[in-house]
Amino acid sequence: MAQIDTFAGVIPPVLTPFAEDLTPDHGRFVDHCKWLLAQGATGLAVFGTTGEANSLSVDERVALLDAALEAGIAPDLMMPGTGCAALTDTVRLTGRAVAAGCGGVLMLPPFYYKGISDDGVFRSIAEVIDRVGDSRLRVYLYHIPPVAQVGFSVDVVGRLIEAFPGIVVGLKDSSGDWSNTEALLKAFPGFATFSGSEVFLLDNLRGGGAGTITATGNVNLAAIRALYDAWQSETAEALQAEITEVRKVIQAFPAIPALKAILGSYHDDLAWRTVRPPLLDLEAEQVSKLLNSLQSHDFDLAA
Amino acid sequence: MAQIDTFAGVIPPVLTPFAEDLTPDHGRFVDHCKWLLAQGATGLAVFGTTGEANSLSVDERVALLDAALEAGIAPDLMMPGTGCAALTDTVRLTGRAVAAGCGGVLMLPPFYYKGISDDGVFRSIAEVIDRVGDSRLRVYLYHIPPVAQVGFSVDVVGRLIEAFPGIVVGLKDSSGDWSNTEALLKAFPGFATFSGSEVFLLDNLRGGGAGTITATGNVNLAAIRALYDAWQSETAEALQAEITEVRKVIQAFPAIPALKAILGSYHDDLAWRTVRPPLLDLEAEQVSKLLNSLQSHDFDLAA
Numbered sequence: 001m002a003q004i005d006t007f008a009g010v011i012p013p014v015l016t017p018f019a020e021d022l023t024p025d026h027g028r029f030v031d032h033c034k035w036l037l038a039q040g041a042t043g044l045a046v047f048g049t050t051g052e053a054n055s056l057s058v059d060e061r062v063a064l065l066d067a068a069l070e071a072g073i074a075p076d077l078m079m080p081g082t083g084c085a086a087l088t089d090t091v092r093l094t095g096r097a098v099a100a101g102c103g104g105v106l107m108l109p110p111f112y113y114k115g116i117s118d119d120g121v122f123r124s125i126a127e128v129i130d131r132v133g134d135s136r137l138r139v140y141l142y143h144i145p146p147v148a149q150v151g152f153s154v155d156v157v158g159r160l161i162e163a164f165p166g167i168v169v170g171l172k173d174s175s176g177d178w179s180n181t182e183a184l185l186k187a188f189p190g191f192a193t194f195s196g197s198e199v200f201l202l203d204n205l206r207g208g209g210a211g212t213i214t215a216t217g218n219v220n221l222a223a224i225r226a227l228y229d230a231w232q233s234e235t236a237e238a239l240q241a242e243i244t245e246v247r248k249v250i251q252a253f254p255a256i257p258a259l260k261a262i263l264g265s266y267h268d269d270l271a272w273r274t275v276r277p278p279l280l281d282l283e284a285e286q287v288s289k290l291l292n293s294l295q296s297h298d299f300d301l302a303a
Numbered sequence: 304m305a306q307i308d309t310f311a312g313v314i315p316p317v318l319t320p321f322a323e324d325l326t327p328d329h330g331r332f333v334d335h336c337k338w339l340l341a342q343g344a345t346g347l348a349v350f351g352t353t354g355e356a357n358s359l360s361v362d363e364r365v366a367l368l369d370a371a372l373e374a375g376i377a378p379d380l381m382m383p384g385t386g387c388a389a390l391t392d393t394v395r396l397t398g399r400a401v402a403a404g405c406g407g408v409l410m411l412p413p414f415y416y417k418g419i420s421d422d423g424v425f426r427s428i429a430e431v432i433d434r435v436g437d438s439r440l441r442v443y444l445y446h447i448p449p450v451a452q453v454g455f456s457v458d459v460v461g462r463l464i465e466a467f468p469g470i471v472v473g474l475k476d477s478s479g480d481w482s483n484t485e486a487l488l489k490a491f492p493g494f495a496t497f498s499g500s501e502v503f504l505l506d507n508l509r510g511g512g513a514g515t516i517t518a519t520g521n522v523n524l525a526a527i528r529a530l531y532d533a534w535q536s537e538t539a540e541a542l543q544a545e546i547t548e549v550r551k552v553i554q555a556f557p558a559i560p561a562l563k564a565i566l567g568s569y570h571d572d573l574a575w576r577t578v579r580p581p582l583l584d585l586e587a588e589q590v591s592k593l594l595n596s597l598q599s600h601d602f603d604l605a606a
Contacts, residue, residue: 022390022430049415049416054388054389054413054415054416055388055389055390055413055415055416056389056391057361057389057391057392057395058360060389060391084388085357085358085387085388086357086358086359086360086363087325087358087579087580088359088360088363089360092360109581110357110358110580110581111414111415112352112357112358112414112450112451113352113357113358113450113581113582114449114450114452116581116582117583119583120580120581120582120583121581123580123581123583124580124581127325127580146417147415147416147417148415149417149452150581276390277390277413277423277426277427277430278412278413278416278419278423278424278426278427278453279416279419279423280420280422280423280426
């Protein structure tokens, strides 16, 4: 089998900025993508959970993707989230991403129905791959049971790899359960397994994993990248401890509004704070608490 | 306040038939709508959970709605499901339903993010109502926590009724928890509360409820309607017992494929069996078991 280029490193699930009327803000989105790459991002997982993608229509996602590509961001750095509740939406978004030359897609299983069997999950992903029908497609499975509720068991991952070699090439494990990541690493050497949190980055790399796709990458990318670059060095444990501590401070707050508030503060741009329903903006008091907490730890975010 | 006409009675969440290539089958859909009305349906809740609506794109749903209206089905009998994960999708579908003169819409809260607070649910629905901005809008809240996970607490229902009088006029309670329905009936007399299962129809009507919106209505409508018409008569308990028994037989199987299999058998039309991923068609053996079980109970479905 030919060598397949897959993503590796530190990939932020890019936050989606909104104007006051809640329309996606293309300018700030493109600027944020470029800034993340300048900070050391090895790819951009636009339209993930952190990007409030499922609160956007397919058209809104396509327009944002087009804006990023038109602004000169290399398509092979893009890993758009394309998994929707509706089969036809997932096919349309995935087809569009492949046609645009995206390096891969991050694919949720359909998430409306619950208690879906492995056969149902397999059939869902297989149907999308068959319909897109393009050998350039690279699928990264998006396993996030705390949110989607429907996930990818180790068994169904194996079935998908076997059925679609060179197409199903990786997975983001946002289960929050290290033993699940460990099981994937052991079962599928060479498969690009990303931890869904930088807390497990060093463990993941030591186990043969590909890196991390982590929400906190939106605000702490340089530090997480530093660990990725130095994971085999003597400083690795200390670097891991530092980014884990930052993560813990942030995750005491609702993640998406908190990350937007940090970015708003860093860029001195309050517009960044806006989130779409059903999410709620952080209240001023919470923002102060969050920023004070980061400051008191002397964290130099977004270096 | 002027009297607001609201739905009442027995409303099936209409099954969506698919062609072999999984495209929605407009002809069979329209025929099924008409047949349900002929069986005594007092409204049609197209695009609900049973209709696999969240496995359809917004365009696919709009096309099906247009097909039904063009075929002469009265818009005031239509209660399309319009609640999507994405704010803009919900606004578009809801606006379209109102423009078409639909009697109401059945609205899920955004269901991707979990652990959403009452404030987040309130903001979501309020934002849609404000954006649609049409006094003809009638919202029936769709409370189905076993599937959507995100639901409407009694408290948030009260806040929505108060904020949007004459607009938020009813609710379908598919919690499966009678005590929740009871609490709604007590808290909001005059509010059109539908039980999500005919098992609670008699209790719901005795408590002042509006009727039932029930999946089984796709195959057992006439019998459920008979109870609705006779709920104050001496035969009510016996009619309730009979429809409850049918429900129990059917719900021993995966609901949507089972209902499609029954309809396929009744119409002698196997095409009805097709479901979209992530659902799976019933296996032949399960279909036989289901049909035998109904037959052995001597149920005369779809009278």
